[in-house]
Amino acid sequence: MAGLAFDSLRAPARWIARDRPGVAAAPAVVTATETRTAGTVRFEAASKTYLSAAGPVQALDSVDLDVPAGAIFGIIGRSGAGKSSLLRTVNRLEEPTSGRVLVDGEPIEALDTAGLVALRRRVGMIFQHFNLLSAKTVRGNVALPLKAAGLPKPEVAARVEEALRLVGLEGKADTYPSRLSGGQKQRVGIARALVSRPEILLCDEATSALDPETTLTILNLLRDINRRLGITIILITHEMSVIREICSDVVVLETGRVVETGPVWRVFGAPEHPTTRALLEPLSRGLPADLAPRLQPHPAPGTATVLAITFSGQAAPDLSALAAAAGTPVRLLQAGIERIQGHAVGRMLVAVDAAGPDAEDRLRALGGTIERIGYVAADD
Amino acid sequence: MSPQMIDRLWQAFLDTLVMVGVSAGIAVLAGIPLALFLVTSEPGGIFPAPKANRVVGTIVNGFRAVPFIVLLVALIPFTRLVTGTTIGVWAAIVPLSVSATPFFARIAEVSLREVDAGLIEAAQSIGCRRRHILLHVLLPEALPGILGGFTITVVSMIGASAMAGAVGAGGLGDVAIRYGYQRFDTTVMAAVIAVLIALVCLVQFTGDLAVRRLRAR
Known part of the structure; x- marks a missing residue:
């Protein structure tokens, strides 16, 4: 079972090994490859219809999609194309009205509350506006997922330290979020998402509220997390440069439909659908103005x-x-x-x-x- | 002022403190769950129960509509049931609590409603159950606003407690009416007003300080 594989094979050793070189470097490599079995997402004819005042709105229209383990999977599309809905069906913040979503091969629509809570511990999420609790310190924010899971205090403390070290915020544990910069806030968000040791990380416009320089450091951090921990990353962005920078695969949505998908080099190198071409326009160079x-x-x-x-x-x-x-x-x-x-x-x-x-x-x-x-x- | 009058004033001050203090405690204990219910039971809330929400909302509005002096009298049978008496400090605490609870609940509700929906979504995304969301997200995030609302509630309760003389509960308002107004004792009237002003200022100052402390984080 995927959950078991996660617990036994994705040993904490991979995290600890980095900081204590003496501890089992070889098993760390083995677990990294073993975990490739966990962290897959499959959408099967996933559709979502909202009832709005103006009538039903089709947010997702029969989406079939496979996200392989260990991928950095980008979702692009115009505003209202269904990107956010698609991302939120993975941890059931939104439920498809028809079709289904499978995480690690298991359909998630039938999960009861306990199963859903367990799923959400395997699927981390970060947000455009960070969504940190202002009344809790950095430590309190990062500890919340573990507290909610009922872990013993010493383990919570150790894992919070570990997660803060991973995102480079060791000295900020007792600071309140309002005292942090945007980039630091997103790092706290990432630490909070990773502290449960998820196999999938969902990023909802995670760099859209950041300046270009900070965006790059956050993208590097995400790429690093993907490589070192083997975590599958699914991200939404409206910045094509983000996709080009870190994604391995990309899907283009248009009015809830998948219009193009594939490895980034292929979709960006030879975009086929007009929507993709329009989205990529800012990246392409036109004829020189003088020519x-x-x-x-x-x-x-x-x-x-x-x-x-x-x-x-x-x-x-x-x-x-x-x-x-x-x-x-x-x-x-x-x-x-x-x-x-x-x-x-x-x-x-x-x-x-x-x-x-x-x-x-x-x-x-x-x-x-x-x-x-x-x-x-x-x-x- | 005669020493007896000073004693009387002191006793009245203590009565006011007891009435307002106990009622405010009850208003918090009952008002916060009520406010949480009003916010979370809405359609789309984390404990959706639209029908119950409407019923409770209407009851709250009903109590808010009745003036305190009327409530004081209308609740007499209920007060007797709870305290066994209809006069004295404890008899005033019942209507004071009943009146302050919906008031405070509505004020706390506003603060709870202002908590960013994104925070609730984030809490859900990290595997928080609904009680964790109440405990770790809604209440702490709304706390500065709730505390500010509590200050407003206490100040208005100090005002309402002046009417408690009508059920023989004593208190500062009672002294002001009986001695200051009915016996034309301007000194007592002035003394009561001075004490009330000082009390309200102290409550407001403390409340504001606490809110500032919380918001400074």
């Missing part, structure tokens, strides 16, 4: 061809091969190639002198898609 007005639709004597070479997951482009394939001088006008999960993704804009179809075929053979954008004066 666009001078672009001519037809070749003329003394013009160079402007080609857009789009890479969506191939090996990193070989520039000398590119020059050789073009067979003419190649000028690089603009380039935005990124590596996402080891895949080269992005677009290069080059001007080649009088490239014929042959040259384009040769370029295409290097990988990447070639698109003729137009023509510019050769000396441009």
